[in-house]
Amino acid sequence: MKRARLPQLVVATTAVLAAALALIFFYAPTDADQGLSQRIFYFHVPIALTAYACFGFGAWKALRHLWTRVDGADLESYVAIHQGVIFGSLTLLTGSLWAKISWGVWWAWSDNQLVLFLVLFLFYCAYFMLRYSVDPGPARANMCAVYALFGVVLIPVSFLAIRLSRSFIHPVVFTSHGPQMTHAQFLTFCVAFLGMLLLFATLYQLELAGKRLDAQLKELRELLA
Amino acid sequence: MVSARNLSKRYGAKRVFDRVDLRLDRGGALLVTGPNGSGKTTLLRILAGLVAPSGGELRLPDRALVGYLGHEPLLYRELTPLENLHLFGRLYRVPERGERIGMLLERFGLWEVRHERVGTFSRGMQQRLGLCRVLLHDPQLVVLDEPFNALDAAGAALLDATLEELRDRALVIATHEPGRVERLATDRLAFA
Amino acid sequence: MGYAADVAALARKDLLLELRAKETVPSMLLFVLATLTVFHFALPRGTGHVAALGLLWVALVFTALLGLTRAFVPEREQGLMDALVLAPCDRSAIWLGKALAVLAFLALAELVALPAFGAFFSGVDGRTVGAVALADVGICTVGTLTGAMAVAGRARELLLPLLFLPLVIPVVVGGVGASAAGGSGRFFAFLALYDAIFGLLAWAAFEYVVSET
Numbered sequence: 001m002k003r004a005r006l007p008q009l010v011v012a013t014t015a016v017l018a019a020a021l022a023l024i025f026f027y028a029p030t031d032a033d034q035g036l037s038q039r040i041f042y043f044h045v046p047i048a049l050t051a052y053a054c055f056g057f058g059a060w061k062a063l064r065h066l067w068t069r070v071d072g073a074d075l076e077s078y079v080a081i082h083q084g085v086i087f088g089s090l091t092l093l094t095g096s097l098w099a100k101i102s103w104g105v106w107w108a109w110s111d112n113q114l115v116l117f118l119v120l121f122l123f124y125c126a127y128f129m130l131r132y133s134v135d136p137g138p139a140r141a142n143m144c145a146v147y148a149l150f151g152v153v154l155i156p157v158s159f160l161a162i163r164l165s166r167s168f169i170h171p172v173v174f175t176s177h178g179p180q181m182t183h184a185q186f187l188t189f190c191v192a193f194l195g196m197l198l199l200f201a202t203l204y205q206l207e208l209a210g211k212r213l214d215a216q217l218k219e220l221r222e223l224l225a
Numbered sequence: 226m227v228s229a230r231n232l233s234k235r236y237g238a239k240r241v242f243d244r245v246d247l248r249l250d251r252g253g254a255l256l257v258t259g260p261n262g263s264g265k266t267t268l269l270r271i272l273a274g275l276v277a278p279s280g281g282e283l284r285l286p287d288r289a290l291v292g293y294l295g296h297e298p299l300l301y302r303e304l305t306p307l308e309n310l311h312l313f314g315r316l317y318r319v320p321e322r323g324e325r326i327g328m329l330l331e332r333f334g335l336w337e338v339r340h341e342r343v344g345t346f347s348r349g350m351q352q353r354l355g356l357c358r359v360l361l362h363d364p365q366l367v368v369l370d371e372p373f374n375a376l377d378a379a380g381a382a383l384l385d386a387t388l389e390e391l392r393d394r395a396l397v398i399a400t401h402e403p404g405r406v407e408r409l410a411t412d413r414l415a416f417a
Numbered sequence: 418m419g420y421a422a423d424v425a426a427l428a429r430k431d432l433l434l435e436l437r438a439k440e441t442v443p444s445m446l447l448f449v450l451a452t453l454t455v456f457h458f459a460l461p462r463g464t465g466h467v468a469a470l471g472l473l474w475v476a477l478v479f480t481a482l483l484g485l486t487r488a489f490v491p492e493r494e495q496g497l498m499d500a501l502v503l504a505p506c507d508r509s510a511i512w513l514g515k516a517l518a519v520l521a522f523l524a525l526a527e528l529v530a531l532p533a534f535g536a537f538f539s540g541v542d543g544r545t546v547g548a549v550a551l552a553d554v555g556i557c558t559v560g561t562l563t564g565a566m567a568v569a570g571r572a573r574e575l576l577l578p579l580l581f582l583p584l585v586i587p588v589v590v591g592g593v594g595a596s597a598a599g600g601s602g603r604f605f606a607f608l609a610l611y612d613a614i615f616g617l618l619a620w621a622a623f624e625y626v627v628s629e630t
Contacts, residue, residue: 143626146562
């Protein structure tokens with residue numbers, strides 16, 4: 001049943017992303033200050049929010065694994081976090097590009113979100129180090145699930161820490177992400193966000209299907225051996 | 226007390242064992258034999274409750290009722306027998322543990338060395354102390370992995386006597402010298 | 418109460434082990450003094466008090482890391498984790514006992530490090546000491562949990578810093594802020610919040626970190 005959804009997901013993702021791209025480049029108003037390059041905002045923020053969604057989803061699956069011992073929850077948690085790291089890297093990349101365009105620097109410590117992503121990126125990369133240094137089995141699944149839960153708690157705690165650190169690390173030169181958006185901007189943003197979420201869903205199902213297939217192949221090989 | 230149906234264990238691609246059925250009650254003694262590396266230790270760890278099986282059904286008693294002796298004696302080398310046993314006695318909520326510890330140390334001939342660090346003991350003495358640890362909380366299910374290893378004649382005799390006394394419990398013994406415990410066994414499981 | 422007695426027995430065990438082996442605390446002491454010395458040479462002349470404080474926190478975090486790496490050594494090398502896990506006591510008692518012992522070692526190291534810092538650089542005031550105390554709790558709770566995870570893996574000494582450092586970044590922020598910034602009440606509150614949240618999480622989750630079932 002899950003497999004039947006994949007073609008629909010791909011179609012939906014492609015459609016929405018195409019619509020988003022169209023909106024971003026042809027519909028959304030050009031920013032008065034930054035011009036064309038401001039459009040990176042429509043990539044950067046949806047990607048960032050999607051990455052949060054990935055980590056949150058991964059933590060939810062981790063909780064399911066620990067609490068109700070649902071079969072396969074560990075694999076789903078891992079795939080979600082993997083996707084989260086991919087989207088996280090993209091966030092760092094687009095954020096860095098935006099910083100270069102806006103302020104002429106490749107990195108901006110004044111951007112709270114970017115710094116938060118750096119910390120999370122380090123954290124979730126360590127998740128993979130943990131995963132690959134322990135042999136597969138219930139021990140690894142349990143530990144990774146616990147670490148995933150720590151990660152999702154770290155997100156707000158780190159954010160709070162970063163905001164607190166403003167006062168003695170850097171002077172506050174804070175560029176807002178434009179919470180006051182015009183209707184056109186808001187529409188474009190929403191479509192882009194939806195597109196990114198769909199992209200996550202598609203990649204997630206793809207990777208999960210691939211990993212499940214791998215596991216089944218392995219089992220077959222052992223049965224035959 | 227212990228029942229297992231269609232038990233199997235895999236580590237990644239490596240299959241350790243499968244299709245293991247067993248049932249063990251009080252008064253029973255399961256003898257597990259087989260060469261080194263055949264999966265005996267893994268099975269015993271599963272029966273002790275340390276490791277989950279990959280497949281099958283397993284019913285085990287509460288942790289408080291299980292005593293396990295593995296290949297390692299599981300003792301802190303920098304502590305003395307008294308300190309080791311007091312720690313485990315506390316964790317297992319052993320009543321009147323001072324007396325029980327004294328009794329066990331005497332029984333296994335370790336009373337004189339109760340204040341010396343376990344690291345200074347011979348392997349045989351450590352094994353005997355390990356047995357003290359296992360029996361400290363009066364377990365109903367006793368799982369012993371190659372208990373006669375490293376024991377000299379005197380130690381082995383002590384163990385024989387102890388096993389006799391444990392006949393009313395459930396025993397699981399893995400050994401590659403089945404001769405010693407043959408007479409006790411009510412069930413046998415041979416690993417290839 | 419049974420749980421408290423378990424924790425006390427386990428913490429006592431770790432303290433006894435260190436008393437006999439005398440490895441962890443001396444290395445931590447030496448490490449922190451050496452690090453502070455390196456910092457003296459690394460900081461240019463006229464460096465402000467706040468910058469020096471920042472380095473104090475770096476030194477403390479890495480000293481803690483050193484202690485944490487040694488924390489599960491007996492359980493790891495002698496397979497004793499099995500024996501502790503088999504016991505019918507709550508597994509979180511293992512974590513709490515160990516965390517308390519590590520806290521004690523860290524406090525001992527800081528008893529030397531803080532006066533040394535005061536002597537090498539500039540004064541250490543009550544705020545800094547308070548911040549260090551609060552931060553220690555967070556460091557030890559999170560560090561003990563990640564220490565247990567790292568021990569189960571292969572490249573243990575490499576894995577622990579990777580798992581631990583991202584989690585401890587908020588503690589550094591809180592600590593430096595509390596010891597340096599004006600209006601530091603916020604930072605103390607934040608440290609307390611961190612300790613509470615992660616302490617609770619670690620306490621609840623430790624069971625799953627050590628059980629293979």
